[in-house]
Amino acid sequence: MKFHAFHLMPYPNLPDDFRQRYRGVWVDLPASELYDPVVGHRVYHDYLDELEFADQMGFDGICVNEHHQNAYGLMPSPNLMAATLTRRTRRAKIVVMGNSVALYNPPTRVAEEFAMLDVMSGGRLVAGFPVGTPMDTCYAMGQTPTTLREKYREGVDLILKAWKSEQPFAFNGRFTQLRYVNVWPRPIQQPHPPVWIPGGGSVETWDWCVQNGFLYAYLSFFGYLRARQVLDGYWEAVDRLGAEANPYSAGFIQFIGIADSDAQAEELYAEAALYFFNRCLHLYPGFTNPPGYTSVATMRKGIVGQVEQAARRAFADDLTWPEIVDRGYVVAGSPETVTERLSDMADHLRVGHLMVNLQFGNLSRETTMANIERFATEVAPRLRDRFNEYEDRWWPTDTLSELARPAPLGGEA
Amino acid sequence: MATAAGTTSRDVPLPSGLVCRVIEAGPGGDAATVVYLHGAGGVSEQDEILVNLARRWNVVAPMAPGFRDLAELGEIDDVHDLAIHYEEVFGSLGLENAVVVGHSFGGMVAAELAAHYPSRVGRLVLLAAVGLWDDDEPVADVFGVGVTELGGLMWGDPDGPGARAMREGLETIDVSDPKVVDELLIPMMQGFSAAAKFMWPIPDKGLAKRLRRIAAPTLLVWGANDRLVPAGYAARFERAIPDARVRIVPGAGHMVPIEVPEEVIAAIERFLG
Numbered sequence: 001m002k003f004h005a006f007h008l009m010p011y012p013n014l015p016d017d018f019r020q021r022y023r024g025v026w027v028d029l030p031a032s033e034l035y036d037p038v039v040g041h042r043v044y045h046d047y048l049d050e051l052e053f054a055d056q057m058g059f060d061g062i063c064v065n066e067h068h069q070n071a072y073g074l075m076p077s078p079n080l081m082a083a084t085l086t087r088r089t090r091r092a093k094i095v096v097m098g099n100s101v102a103l104y105n106p107p108t109r110v111a112e113e114f115a116m117l118d119v120m121s122g123g124r125l126v127a128g129f130p131v132g133t134p135m136d137t138c139y140a141m142g143q144t145p146t147t148l149r150e151k152y153r154e155g156v157d158l159i160l161k162a163w164k165s166e167q168p169f170a171f172n173g174r175f176t177q178l179r180y181v182n183v184w185p186r187p188i189q190q191p192h193p194p195v196w197i198p199g200g201g202s203v204e205t206w207d208w209c210v211q212n213g214f215l216y217a218y219l220s221f222f223g224y225l226r227a228r229q230v231l232d233g234y235w236e237a238v239d240r241l242g243a244e245a246n247p248y249s250a251g252f253i254q255f256i257g258i259a260d261s262d263a264q265a266e267e268l269y270a271e272a273a274l275y276f277f278n279r280c281l282h283l284y285p286g287f288t289n290p291p292g293y294t295s296v297a298t299m300r301k302g303i304v305g306q307v308e309q310a311a312r313r314a315f316a317d318d319l320t321w322p323e324i325v326d327r328g329y330v331v332a333g334s335p336e337t338v339t340e341r342l343s344d345m346a347d348h349l350r351v352g353h354l355m356v357n358l359q360f361g362n363l364s365r366e367t368t369m370a371n372i373e374r375f376a377t378e379v380a381p382r383l384r385d386r387f388n389e390y391e392d393r394w395w396p397t398d399t400l401s402e403l404a405r406p407a408p409l410g411g412e413a
Numbered sequence: 414m415a416t417a418a419g420t421t422s423r424d425v426p427l428p429s430g431l432v433c434r435v436i437e438a439g440p441g442g443d444a445a446t447v448v449y450l451h452g453a454g455g456v457s458e459q460d461e462i463l464v465n466l467a468r469r470w471n472v473v474a475p476m477a478p479g480f481r482d483l484a485e486l487g488e489i490d491d492v493h494d495l496a497i498h499y500e501e502v503f504g505s506l507g508l509e510n511a512v513v514v515g516h517s518f519g520g521m522v523a524a525e526l527a528a529h530y531p532s533r534v535g536r537l538v539l540l541a542a543v544g545l546w547d548d549d550e551p552v553a554d555v556f557g558v559g560v561t562e563l564g565g566l567m568w569g570d571p572d573g574p575g576a577r578a579m580r581e582g583l584e585t586i587d588v589s590d591p592k593v594v595d596e597l598l599i600p601m602m603q604g605f606s607a608a609a610k611f612m613w614p615i616p617d618k619g620l621a622k623r624l625r626r627i628a629a630p631t632l633l634v635w636g637a638n639d640r641l642v643p644a645g646y647a648a649r650f651e652r653a654i655p656d657a658r659v660r661i662v663p664g665a666g667h668m669v670p671i672e673v674p675e676e677v678i679a680a681i682e683r684f685l686g
Contacts, residue, residue, distance in 0.1 A: 138613070139557060146479075146486070146610040174490075285559040290613075292606030296483065296599055300591075 001346065001386040002395070004061035004095055005054035005372065006253055006355040009047045009081075011071035012362035013039055014279045019318075024284030026070035026135040034071065044074070046365045048084060050358075053369055055089035057376035061126065063095040063355055065198070067133070069140040072280040079113045086121040087406050093396050094121050097198050097217070097355075098128020102148055103141050106176045107155035108183055111162040115187045122400035123188035128217075129156050130198040135283070138290040146292030149204070151175040156195075163192035189398040196251065196394065201230045202298050206237035209249075215353065215394040217251030221281060223328030224254060224345040231349045233301070247352035248392035254345070255357045257332035258374040265332040268367055270321040273330045275361030277319045330360075335378035342383055352387045353394070417467035420458045427501045431478060431485055435506065438463060439471030445685065448508060449474040450499075452517030453555065453608035455600065456480075462516055465674040469682070470512075475502045477522065479607025480600075492611055492618045495522065496529035503533045510535030512685065513629075516670055517541055517642070518608045521616065524650075527631075528623035537629040537654075538681055541642050541667050545649050546617035553641045556609050560584075569638035569666030624653035631657040632684040634677055636665030658684070 013036065015021065022029055051062040064081040067073040075081055082096050094117065099110045110129075118125040131152050137143045143151070154173045158181070161169070168182035187193055196215040199205040209216040218230050231250065238245050255276075257269035324330050331341045342354070358375055359368040417438040424432045436458055439446075447470040449456075449463055456463060456474050466472045478498055479486040489498055499522060503511065513534050515523030520542020527534035543552060553566050564579035565571035587593050611618065631654045635647040644661050651657045660680045665672045 142614040144610055144613040145556075146483070146606045146613070286554075286557050286562065290556055291602055291609045292483070294602070296603065299594060299599055299602065 001383050002060040002248075002353050002392070003375070003380050003384075004063050004353065004355045005051060005059045005092075006063040006065075006097070006357050007047055007051055007359060008065070008067075008073040008280075008357065009044070009075050010276070010280050010361060011035065011040075011074055012043055012275075014071055014275070018279045019282050022282070024287060025072050025280055025282045026067075026133075027139045027284070027287050029069075029071060040074065047359065048081070048088075050365065050368050050372060051085060052088050054358075054372050054376070055085075055092040057372055058380075059092050059372075059376060061093040061095040061353075061355075062089065063097050065097040065128070066100050066130070066136070068136045070135065079117060082117050082125075083120065086117060086124070090403060093124045093126055093399075095126040095196065095355075096128050097126075097196065097219075098130055100132030100137055100141075100152075101129050101155035101159065102137060102143055102152040102175075103132065104155070106178055107158050108162055108178065108181060110155070111159040111183045112185075114159075114193065115163070115183060115185045118187035118189055118193050119185050122403040123193075123396055123398045125187070125189070125193045126196055126396065127193040128196045128198055129159075131200075131202075133200070134290050134293045135287050138293060139287050144292070145290040147175075148293065149202075149295070153208075160192060160195070163187060188400065189396055194394045194396060198251075201233075202295060203233060203301050204295060204297065206234045207241065209234075210238050210241045210243045213393075215249055215251055217253070217353065217355070219253045219355075221253075221255075221277075221329065223331070224252065224349055225328035227252060227349060231351065235350065245350070246390045246393070247346075247350045247387040248390055248394050250349070250351040251353035251355060252345075252349055252351040253355040253357065254342070255330040255360050256338060256342075256371070256375060256379075257330055257358075258335055258338055258371055258379065259332070260334060262333035262337055265325075265334075266321055269330065269332050269363065270324075272361035272363035272367075273321065273324050273332075274319065277324060277329065277361075280361060335374060338375075339379050339382045342379065343386075346383065346386050350387075352390065352392065415464055416458045417464045417472075420467070422458060425475075425502070425505050427498075427505050429488070429498065429501055431498070433478075433502050433505070434476040434481055435502075436460075436463065436474040436476070437472065438467035438474075440468075441471060444469070444471045445512065446471045446473060446508075447681075448472075448503075448511050448513045450513065450515035450519030450523045451477065452519050453605055453612075455604040461674075462670045465670060465678065466514065469678055473506060473508070475499075475506070477519070477604075477607060479610065480604045483603055483606055486607060486610055489610075492521075492525050492620075493529070495611060496525045499526045500530045500533060503530075509533065512536040512538070514538040514540065514681065515542060517667065518543055518612065518616075520544065521611070521620065524620055524624065524627065527629050528620070528626040531626055531628035534627070534629045536685060537627060537631040538634065538684065539631065539650060540634045540670050540677065541636065541639050542633075542646075542650065543612060543616040543642055544618075544620040545646055546615055546621075547645065547649065550643050550645050552616060552643075552646070554614075555641055556605065556613065560586075566641045567666060567668050569636050569664050569669075569672055571640070575668060575672065621649075621653060624650065625655065627654050629656075630684075632680065633657060633659045634669060634680055635659070635661050636667060636669040636672065637661050637663045638665060639667045639669070641667040
């Protein structure tokens with residue numbers, strides 16, 4: 001198994017009565033009322049420190065992602081974060097989870113920036129292409145939900161063609177027309193970095209990933225117990241299409257809090273988990289299900305999108321810590337408890353790539369750093385051998401053995 | 414729900430290769446023919462607007478592309494393609510100089526058709542039509558509200574029986590029942606998805622600059638309490654369409670042809686003369 005430190009970079013200062021005062025955390029939450037850029041300065045640097053520490057602690061990957069107009073995750077441009085991480089990390093692969101392709105005009109912008117990141121990082125990039133949440137794509141960025149997926153797929157095709165093509169070419173797409181496609185720089189990883197597709201549970205995505213050799217990552221906020229239906233659907237697609245049931249073709253995300261004991265876990269993590277589930281996931285239902293975003297096939301399959309799940313929850317009562325732990329939204333407790341539950345998860349979901357959120361909500365830097373260290377030293381080693389019999393073909397292989405070193409800062413030299 | 418006497422549905426093949434579902438209803442005989450273009454809620458034989466119009470006229474109601482199957486929108490990318498599609502529908506139905514009544518999204522479609530192909534539309538009736546934008550009085554984001562808030566946007570009285578029935582209906586939908594998903598939820602979402610293709614994120618796709626081309630005498634009917642497309646939009650349409658008149662119905666909202674059918678029918682009767 002491989003382990004990746006995932007960061008949402010949430011805004012940590014939402015008021016206690018946030019749910020009462022605002023209808024949602026995304027799209028139309030007024031930044032002028034709630035976002036303090038000085039706090040933002042501090043937490044951006046804390047969060048980057050945390051990801052850099054994860055690199056030092058031996059995590060396989062460090063993950064950033066893209067969201068817009070919200071207090072849930074403050075990375076409208078994950079590529080900016082990835083760029084700065086290329087300078088202060090040495091080992092971990094940089095997993096950008098990823099760029100919402102339909103939002104870039106033209107999408108070759110993504111091919112360019114990802115190639116820059118791959119070159120800057122010495123071939124450490126994992127290229128994630130999400131559709132993006134409805135809040136980000138349709139409401140904040142104005143994309144038409146009815147054609148969003150088509151535009152997204154066309155954009156991914158264009159990016160991959162731009163990376164693979166030996167010669168400049170013309171692209172006459174339905175959503176993008178370019179007379180000359182000729183991307184500079186070209187990535188170190190040839191023909192291109194591994195492609196990961198973060199999905200929320202759309203049935204079409206499974207077949208598409210399997211047929212194209214993309215990793216399928218189910219990014220759910222609701223823990224592994226609820227993820228069975230979706231991952232089972234993915235493995236069925238793998239089976240139906242005659243592909244290898246290789247755990248490294250699948251990824252999953254899990255919130256984790258490690259403590260000395262299960263009781264101490266509540267002390268350390270309950271407040272931050274409640275902050276995340278009751279404030280960061282306080283979604284206005286009107287922004288969760290734009291018509292056309294969810295395909296008819298997915299509706300028929302009865303899979304409620306992760307975002308809609310969250311919105312339904314948002315209007316229910318506040319979650320409590322025991323509910324969060326019992327339902328597996330956060331796997332928390334002693335290293336033994338966490339190892340046991342993740343082992344159970346590995347048995348049931350069969351995912352070789354586990355993204356772990358070790359900072360969530362308003363969890364402090366100090367607790368996060370300890371959580372990162374304990375996961376790396378007390379949990380990951382006990383699970384690392386899982387799935388060793390499989391080859392991971394969804395992981396960078398062309399990483400340079402010698403990375404260029406940033407010059408020491410003048411003042412520190 | 415009631416159906417008008419003699420209601421029939423048929424599939425009309427179009428030169429494009431698409432097939433258009435057309436519902437027809439009315440008293441027959443000497444009654445005039447009225448083409449009804451429906452809103453984002455779709456059209457069925459039980460459609461209350463259709464039933465109301467069919468008491469007085471022979472109504473021809475083509476279903477908008479995508480409402481039955483989103484694949485129909487494969488080649489229909491924008492309002493221009495949509496106008497071409499409707500021109501073919503009218504051609505296939507032998508409709509020239511027709512009386513066209515459009516509600517909400519259907520009003521936008523009717524206005525686009527009349528602007529693109531002025532000879533197809535002889536008289537135009539726009540009921541609470543979308544298609545224009547005013548920064549000072551924005552059209553409500555019908556696709557960005559929770560389903561339970563939809564009723565309040567649609568009806569002139571947000572706590573009246575129409576709004577209440579809609580709210581209760583949508584609140585009690587059992588999404589885990591496959592029958593409900595297939596018969597109610599999917600058709601509703603398909604229709605909304607199809608309409609959203611032409612209305613997202615703001616339902617102003619250049620109609621304002623084309624309204625001058627509308628040759629048909631035009632009647633604009635709005636509910637004074639329309640919370641979705643405020644009544645001020647009637648005046649904006651009136652100013653831009655060469656031969657237009659406005660009837661504002663006090664108390665009514667966006668569902669004006671359902672809320673006050675007698676007044677809407679009387680206004681259309683007077684207009685048609």
